[in-house]
Amino acid sequence: MHVCSLRLSHFRNYDTLEVEFHPQLNLFLGSNAQGKTNVLEALYCLSTTRSFRGSSDDEIVQFSQEAAAIESVVQREEGQEQVRLELRRDKPKTLLVNGKKQKKLSSLLGRLPAVVFSPDDLFLVKGGPSLRRRYLDTMMFQMDAGYLAHLQQYERALKQRNSLLRQRVPNLESQLAVWDLPLAQHGAAIMKRRLEISAQLSRSAGEALRDLTGGAEKFEVRYEPTLPVEGDEGSLEKKMIEAFTKARREEIARGVTVVGPHRDDLGLWVNGQMLRKFGSQGQQRTGALALKLAQLDILAEGCHTAPLVLFDDVMAELDDKRQAFFLNRLQQGGQAFLTGTAPADFAAAQAKARVFRVEAGKIQMTQEGPKPVPVRA
Amino acid sequence: MAEYPPSLERLLHELEKLPGIGPRTAQRLAFHLLKQPADISRALAAALVDARTKLHPCRDCFNLTEETLCNICASSNRERSSLLVVEDPSDVVAFERTHEYRGLYHVLGGTLSPLEGRGPQDLTLDALVERVKKAGSFKEIIVATDPTVEGDSTALYIQQLLKGVTVKVTRLARGLPSGGDVEYADESTLLKALEGRREL
Numbered sequence A: 001m002h003v004c005s006l007r008l009s010h011f012r013n014y015d016t017l018e019v020e021f022h023p024q025l026n027l028f029l030g031s032n033a034q035g036k037t038n039v040l041e042a043l044y045c046l047s048t049t050r051s052f053r054g055s056s057d058d059e060i061v062q063f064s065q066e067a068a069a070i071e072s073v074v075q076r077e078e079g080q081e082q083v084r085l086e087l088r089r090d091k092p093k094t095l096l097v098n099g100k101k102q103k104k105l106s107s108l109l110g111r112l113p114a115v116v117f118s119p120d121d122l123f124l125v126k127g128g129p130s131l132r133r134r135y136l137d138t139m140m141f142q143m144d145a146g147y148l149a150h151l152q153q154y155e156r157a158l159k160q161r162n163s164l165l166r167q168r169v170p171n172l173e174s175q176l177a178v179w180d181l182p183l184a185q186h187g188a189a190i191m192k193r194r195l196e197i198s199a200q201l202s203r204s205a206g207e208a209l210r211d212l213t214g215g216a217e218k219f220e221v222r223y224e225p226t227l228p229v230e231g232d233e234g235s236l237e238k239k240m241i242e243a244f245t246k247a248r249r250e251e252i253a254r255g256v257t258v259v260g261p262h263r264d265d266l267g268l269w270v271n272g273q274m275l276r277k278f279g280s281q282g283q284q285r286t287g288a289l290a291l292k293l294a295q296l297d298i299l300a301e302g303c304h305t306a307p308l309v310l311f312d313d314v315m316a317e318l319d320d321k322r323q324a325f326f327l328n329r330l331q332q333g334g335q336a337f338l339t340g341t342a343p344a345d346f347a348a349a350q351a352k353a354r355v356f357r358v359e360a361g362k363i364q365m366t367q368e369g370p371k372p373v374p375v376r377a
Numbered sequence B: 001m002a003e004y005p006p007s008l009e010r011l012l013h014e015l016e017k018l019p020g021i022g023p024r025t026a027q028r029l030a031f032h033l034l035k036q037p038a039d040i041s042r043a044l045a046a047a048l049v050d051a052r053t054k055l056h057p058c059r060d061c062f063n064l065t066e067e068t069l070c071n072i073c074a075s076s077n078r079e080r081s082s083l084l085v086v087e088d089p090s091d092v093v094a095f096e097r098t099h100e101y102r103g104l105y106h107v108l109g110g111t112l113s114p115l116e117g118r119g120p121q122d123l124t125l126d127a128l129v130e131r132v133k134k135a136g137s138f139k140e141i142i143v144a145t146d147p148t149v150e151g152d153s154t155a156l157y158i159q160q161l162l163k164g165v166t167v168k169v170t171r172l173a174r175g176l177p178s179g180g181d182v183e184y185a186d187e188s189t190l191l192k193a194l195e196g197r198r199e200l
């Protein structure tokens, strides 16, 4: 599967854009602030319905315009499919597949999985737990629509419950109880799934780190929930309710819910040491790369297709050996989109890629790239 | 930008207060009305004021009515053994369209939602308990709030409230799309939901 073409209108700094992609390697070169990342962002929107920069639709729609559109033709095994996403400043997005309006945006998820590599990935290791939860979540909901539903309902119930905790109402206990239950139900489902994926992640990221470091380092990813995740979902639900009851006084004093998956973290350990605290900058960078590579593997398996690889400004950070490693990796299947400022950073990749020059919201193809090598059917 | 005359400004301001109507829609509605003969605007204004002065909640079920009791509560053809609890008057209309449900209704006036500052005292919950106790004829209370987090929590609260009262409390089955809205569900979905209700 690959994206054949992309059309944008009033998306970020693109008035209109029409490009045809190479089925394997695509390279976008240009100075800063010309629109390279914006192209990757558009592709990611088609994959997940949202921006990887955490931007709202209001920020994405071109200044002084009311609506933006992203449209692409995707080549699947079953045939070609046209996907169109329309974004508006003050209304929800609409999704059209082959010209037909879709009831649910979420029907897009998992159809065109994507993984972004960016210099910000370092924060996956160095930053706070919320970034690691988002990393888990964006991977999970591409594979499992049920997970997204649980997550959305959990977050809604959590907001309601926290709001109630801050109100001074007479029968607070009995009112809290009706929010404890949905929180426990959806929370238990989320924790169970996160535990499973963490085990898979630990294996996959471990392998990736071995590949990246030539077997020198042992990587471990540990799921760190706020209460032990044991037994089936039903008994976990009960344990959560008990935990709420135990924490009631603290929660009322602080006005927030203190147990539940919204407080989860992923512990990252290299050779038995906590990467965030004791890893060198280089080790942390490598750890982040391994996490992203693991995401690539897990999504490929879970979605039964090779994800799009969106490689934003990352090549320049890699030494020759790593560049060669990634290039080799990217050629094993899947379609990749790479951005950078200096052609020199792509010496090895250039010969194999279609090359585009990006300037002030305009894109020009400067090299068509090799005839695509057929990779698996 | 040119300023609007004060009367137009006021009209836009009032329209924008309505749910789902932003500045653009307000503008479209206002200019549409102003293009039409004055009678159309007069009829609309009269209908608004008329509806607002004549309609009020039914004494028993809080559905909208022009009388003391709504026509469902007043009817002698309805079964007085089951009570369907809904969020809004529009949900009553949706269930009536199925022609299947023959019992009575109770309109809550929304769901619990601390975020919007809506607690139990803002819904017709006390009146519900009172009504169930006083009537003594209800065998089943069917809670048909929307299948949202708020709808579910409100259903749970109702179940707690009715614990001491000896009636069966059931919840509409999940035939409704999760996160969906009772009012917009089509008739066959509502029917299935009604048939597949479960005890809370």
Ligand SMILES: Nc1ncnc2c1ncn2[C@@H]1O[C@H](COP(=O)(O)OP(=O)(O)O)[C@@H](O)[C@H]1O
Binding pocket: A011, A012, A013, A014, A030, A031, A032, A033, A034, A035, A036, A037, A038, A039, A059, A060, A061, A062, A063, A358
């Ligand atoms: N909503 C928007 N409307 C118009 N231009 C925008 C919008 N959002 C960002 N931009 C412009 O996009 C450019 C940044 O594009 P980006 O793809 O991030 O650059 P780079 O080529 O460095 O990756 C900036 O010039 C910025 O002003």
Ligand SMILES: [Mg+2]
Binding pocket: A033, A036, A037, A038, A312, A313
């Ligand atoms: Mg950029």
Ligand SMILES: [Zn+2]
Binding pocket: B058, B059, B060, B061, B062, B063, B069, B070, B071, B072, B073, B074
């Ligand atoms: Zn009535």
